[in-house]
Amino acid sequence: MSEVKLAVLGSEGAGKSALTVRFLTRRFIGEYASNSECIYTKHLCLDGRQTHLEIYDPCSQPRKGKLSLTNELHWADGFVIVYDISDRTSFAFAKALLYRIRESPVGAFKKVVESPVFLVGNKQDLCHMREVGWNEGQKLAMENKCQFCELSAAEHYQEVTTMFTKALRNITTNFKVKEKRCLSGSKSMAKLINSMFGKRRKSV
Ligand SMILES: Nc1nc2c(ncn2[C@@H]2O[C@H](COP(=O)(O)OP(=O)(O)OP(=O)(O)O)[C@@H](O)[C@H]2O)c(=O)[nH]1
Numbered sequence: 510m511s512e513v514k515l516a517v518l519g520s521e522g523a524g525k526s527a528l529t530v531r532f533l534t535r536r537f538i539g540e541y542a543s544n545s546e547c548i549y550t551k552h553l554c555l556d557g558r559q560t561h562l563e564i565y566d567p568c569s570q571p572r573k574g575k576l577s578l579t580n581e582l583h584w585a586d587g588f589v590i591v592y593d594i595s596d597r598t599s600f601a602f603a604k605a606l607l608y609r610i611r612e613s614p615v616g617a618f619k620k621v622v623e624s625p626v627f628l629v630g631n632k633q634d635l636c637h638m639r640e641v642g643w644n645e646g647q648k649l650a651m652e653n654k655c656q657f658c659e660l661s662a663a664e665h666y667q668e669v670t671t672m673f674t675k676a677l678r679n680i681t682t683n684f685k686v687k688e689k690r691c692l693s694g695s696k697s698m699a700k701l702i703n704s705m706f707g708k709r710r711k712s713v
Contacts, residue, residue: 511558513680515673516565516581519591520602524631527662528591529566532673537663555677562677578606582613587625587680589673592646594630594659595638600645603628607653625679626655629672634661 517525526541533549546567553560565585581588588610592603610626628650630641643659650657656675660668 510561511555511681511684512561512563513677514563514565514584514586515589515676515680516567516585516587517589517591518567518578518581518606519631520593520596520599523591523593523596523599523603524662525566525591528589528629528631528669529564531662531666531669533564535666537666555674555681558681560677560681578609578613582610582624585624587627587676587683589627589629589676590655591629591631592641593632593635594641594646595632595635597640600630600641604649607649607655611653623654625676625683626653627672627676627679628653628655628657630657630659631662633659634664 517529519525526547527537529549530541531537533551546565549564549566551562551564553562565581567581588606590603590606590610592599594600607626607628610624628646630643630646646659647657656679658668658672660672662669
């Protein structure tokens with residue numbers, strides 16, 4: 510069974526809990542307690558493979574002060590970053606989160622390959638109050654090598670499920686890339702050691 514850890518990040522009120530609960534229970538619940546952080550767990554079958562999923566839904570991040578994200582960066586295999594299309598401040602916050610993830614040495618070195626990130630413009634049902642254009646979201650995502658979509662946790666169950674499924678699939682693909690790189694890394698190390706000791710043995 511594979512294990513996948515996903516962190517859902519974004520500014521206060523962007524809809525992190527609404528999206529997560531929608532995916533896990535199919536239901537849209539209007540109000541959530543925002544003073545506690547949660548790790549939801551779920552078993553699911555992803556592309557025929559049993560998967561143990563953990564989703565981290567933090568309490569409102571502005572109260573945490575600085576964007577340190579250190580724990581999240583160590584913990585998560587991938588990220589969903591949420592902003593509210595009717596709130597430009599939430600987009601600026603999402604951008605800062607994205608930069609923080611991309612500049613992180615954890616992402617660049619410890620994890621071997623970049624963590625998959627899905628940028629989500631939520632509350633598409635409020636497009637009459639739109640402050641962030643679809644193009645802006647798409648551009649930010651392209652510049653930072655992440656996937657992008659706009660949806661509404663309130664109205665689009667199917668889109669929410671599709672987004673989470675793509676995010677999880679990206680993470681499992683990333684696992685395979687990492688495995689290959691580690692394997693080829695250890696193979697070339699073995700070759701190097703073999704050739705060094707092989708040569709030495711010959712010269713004795
Ligand atoms: N119209 C609309 N409202 C939404 C949507 N998603 C969430 N909301 C509302 O936005 C508010 C905040 O949603 P939450 O899911 O609590 O947001 P959050 O990001 O978890 O917020 P914190 O826990 O405070 O960080 C709630 O009143 C939700 O009902 C949506 O797609 N459309």
